[in-house]
Amino acid sequence: MKKTIQKVAILGSGVMGSRIACHFANIGVQVLLLDIIPRELTDDEKKKGLSLEDKVVRNRLVDTALQTTLKNKPASLYDSANVERITTGNFEDDLPKIKDYDWVMEVVVERLDIKQSLFEKVEKYRKPGTLITSNTSGIPMQLMCEGRSEDFQVNFAGTHFFNPPRYLRLLEIIPGPKTNPEIIDFLMDYGDRFLGKETVLCKDTPAFIANRIGVYAIISGMHAIEKMGLGVSEVDKLTGTIIGRAKSATFRTMDVVGLDTTVNVANNLYKTLEHDESRDKFKLPNIVKVLYDNKWWGDKTGQGYFKMIRHDDGRKELKELDLKTFEYKDAEKPKFKALEASKEIEDLKKRIKFLVNFDDRAGEFYRASFYDLFKYCSHRIPEISDETYRIDQAVCAGFGWELGPFETWDILGVKETVEKMEAAGEKAAAWVHDMLNAGHESFYKVEAGQKKFYDVKSKAYLPIPGQEEFIILDTLKAANKKIWGNAGATIYDIGDDVIGLEFHTKMNSLGQEVIEGINTAINMAEKSYKGLVIGNEGANFSAGANLAMLFMFAGDQEYDEINLMIAGFQNTMMRARYSSIPVVVAPHNMALGGGCELSLHADAVQAHAELYMGLVEFGVGLIPAGGGTKEMTLRFSKDIKDGDVELNRLQEYFMNIATAKVSTSAEEARGLGYLQVKDSITLNRKRQLAEAKAKVLSLYDAGYTQPIQQTDIKVLGKTSLALFEAGITGMQYGKYISDHDAKIARKLAWVMSGGDLSAPTLVSEQFLLDLEREAFLSLTGEKKTLERIHSILFKGKPLRN
Known part of the structure; x- marks a missing residue:
């Protein structure tokens, strides 16, 4: 199926809607972003004499939502100018415009009745054959399709972006009961090539793949944490980058995302999954329930598992929650023998195997959490996916894991881990035992340069689809x-x-x-x-x-x-x-x-x-000397266009280096x-x-x-030196930079000016390379430069002395 996506209509401008709109704008697509109209005037609107019929009022909700997204960090746009590709409007005035759009995406609140009501309106204006999707985290496709036309249903699917959509790589694609297979193929390819996503095909099951597994891992892990009596900082130390997970680990991630979000998914899964053998694991342990009931949901409520105390003198002090008393205490710096012993193991796969088999509390925690997760994932095939690799892809892309559950199981050895799991009371699904009994001892293997997965249906290894288009160094x-x-x-x-x-x-x-x-x-x-x-x-x-x-x-x-x-x-x-x-x-x-x-x-x-x-390099008391200063001077010279003010253009390149931009x-x-x-x-x-x-x-x-090396690079000599000197001296007098900053800046200015040449001159690349090397060498003899390097190497912090 050939489809060209030039214009996308996003229906719903909340956190997800506005951010998805920004990401489409990032890739050059024209976006129409719509939302409801307000029912009441604000005090400010009343003072201005506005009415509910004024356009600025009718678009207030969508415009406010978009502006909030634009102010948030990290940025949703690759470049702030991309916002020009987004047009805002409201459902009452602007919904008819969707007839001219190639893709209509609904991103309203997660309520079936609201979605169905909007789809009924969409059907009045949508051009037949137009792609339509719902961005949902769990509402079944079949329910959303009820009452819709045949054309709507065959062109309809679920698209589940993870938040924030610019940064999180996962895009789950969920077919409806009548979705044309060509529509699914198109969405899988478009998400991959144009949106830059790990597109994962999901079945229409509760929470799809990533949230089903990821939230299980979180809540099940909470049960283990409560049982073992581990503290907040202890858990975050164990569950972060040390095992290839996000730096924010467990509790910090929950504070950032919002505990209510995770709990709502867990509660819904408990209600829905009557036949799930591990359903009870979705029940909230006390260390989650107490916070949820108190509305200590993390950053959005000002406190969660961590709380930042701001003192009158401006100091900030991070406190962590005591999971026994539920009172805040000083953040701890936990130590585990396993982590200390694994410091020199840089290879993640070797480190995980070492940690899981280590005989201390850390090893005990890893065994409990990994074995339970392995068991759960094995029982989800074929319920949520027919293939192991889709589960690994979804969890890694959605939750920022470097290795998925089945990949991790392979590292530990499937056969020996199954034996240890059973000894711990965690029994893997029957198909895993069948695989081992047939002499297949891993979920993945590489044959003839292709990575293959064990296919449960055929009981054979098959190539992972699409991998032939990638270059994978492993x-x-x-x-x-x-x-x-x-x-x-x-x-x-x-x-x-x-x-x-x-x-x-x-x-x-x-x-x-x-x-x-x-x-x-x-x-x-x-x-x-x-x-x-x-x-x-x-x-x-x-x-x-x-x-x-x-x-x-x-x-x-x-x-x-x-x-x-x-x-x-x-x-x-x-x-x-x-x-x-x-x-x-x-x-x-x-x-x-x-x-x-x-x-x-x-x-x-x-x-x-x-x-x-x-x-x-400026941050460590140096200037770029691997050709960086030379190259930026060369680019200034080549980029000068008629009408450009040369000194201003050179200053732009200079400031990029001087401010370590x-x-x-x-x-x-x-x-x-x-x-x-x-x-x-x-x-x-x-x-x-x-x-x-x-x-x-x-x-x-x-x-x-x-x-051929270039010999016609224009440098400005004393003219630019004078400009730079005036700026550096002014910054120095104003106490905006230190004396050492000024010294580095003068060295940089010398190189980018080509020295104190009396007039603009054409020089060679080698001439500039020699200048930058001399400047760099002289700065390595400075005590304050060595102090800056020392701070980065041994404290991991920049020093401005």
Whole structure:
């Protein structure tokens, strides 16, 4: 089915409606956002002499909702200008306009009667064949379809976005009883390619997949927490990033989301799931019920499992709830032997196996929670899904887990875990025993470069649909596609005569191993391949250069070593730009410092939409010296257009570095000059490496020729130096910056001006590289710079001295 979505009507402007509208605007779609009209005037409207018939009053609810969303952080828009794609209105005046829209999405309150009433009105104006969906977290599709026309029903489905829709990757697609299968295929593909979502096909069962499993995990975990007598901080220490879950872990997440939201889902599931063997686990334990009854629902009510105390002197003090007395106490800093012992285990899969098998209270908690979750998930097949992988996809994308339940079970060993589960009184579903008895000992495996899942129906391993369109580094590793590696980097053959370089250092920092990897990859590609993709599947592309080695050399005053190190870094970045093969870099999430500089020097960038990119060296008392300062000066020179005021344009680039400006999206990175017109943006991160490879092949097929270093970069010399000096001095006198900030800024100004040249001059890239290296080297000799680096390395906090 060929459908083009140019215009979407969103019916309902609450938190979800407004945020979904923003995300459609992010991808270039025109949006009509509608809501009800108010029934009474506000005092302010009365003072202005307005009536209920005035347009500003009739659209007050929708406009207020949208403005609230625009003010909220994190931002729902990639760029604030995208709001121009959203038009607001109300159901009474503007509902007829939906006849001109390609997709009508209902996002009103979760009440069946209200949804049905709105659908009745929609049918009067909706053009036959128009796609219509309901964004619901649990109302059955069959109930919403009752009384609707045949055309409505065949074009109708459920779409469950998770909040906030820009950031959470899950989009559940739920067919109605008569939905045309082609509509479902379209929604699955559109959500993936255009909205950047993990689209998961769900059955029309209570809470669908993610909330059914995720809320069970939360409430069941609460029972275990209460039974074991664990504290709030103890649980959050155990259930966060240490096991590949969100940093906010359990209790902090519940405070942010709102305890009422989780409880309402749990209560509804308890009422609905009469035949669920674990139904009683949805009953609220006391440590949840007391808070719910007291309306201590978290941030929205000012207190929950945590409470922030604000003192008269401005101090803030975080308190946590004592789960025995239900009084607030000082937040604790818990310690567990298992966590201490696992600190050096960076591989998440190895760490989880270590923790679950550790003999202490942490290990006991992990065993209780994991075993119960495994049992529950096994019994949900085929009720909520016929396939294991859909459950893993939904929970990971909806709740921010790195590994799903069945993936985690595989890590621990299915057979040995089943035995331990049964000894603990948790019996897996019969199909798991059948799988093991047939000699199949894992839920997933890689064969011939394909990741496959155990299919319960056929009792065989089948390829996960759609995976052939992705490049998955873990799969390549299992398929023996690694062709080179060291402790910090690995090179893979990613097919079609293209190789890929992956970093896997801590925070993917760029140290000597990564530099070696980049140079080796370019050498190999120049000899035997069409091109190179540089990207990884870590939480962040790169947090920047490895400061530890620099700090050691600077502390020992080994300035010759530092000079060689900087020169080597610069040469590697220039190698990425000036090699005989196309180099495409695929940054995602954080691409800071050296990670940004590598992207700046690629032939092209295939960026993920969620990109936090910037040159942040100023924060550690330095300037960018991996070619970053040179490159931004070069981009200023090349971007000057007729009518531009050169000094103003140069100052924009200067301030981006001097304020360590980091983009909040790939779209903003383009506006800041970090990305260029030739660079592309991927919405779905799973597609990023494949699209980067396609870009390499496109450059190669177009007849890629090795570029020549540029020698015509315009610098402004004393003219810009004078401007920068005036600004720096003013900021210094006003106490907006410290003396050391001023010193760094003057070094930066010197480089970006090309020194104190008497007139605007054309210089080479190497000229600017030498200047930035000299400036960087001089700053490593500054005591206050070393203090800043020390604070980042050993305290994890920036220092402004």
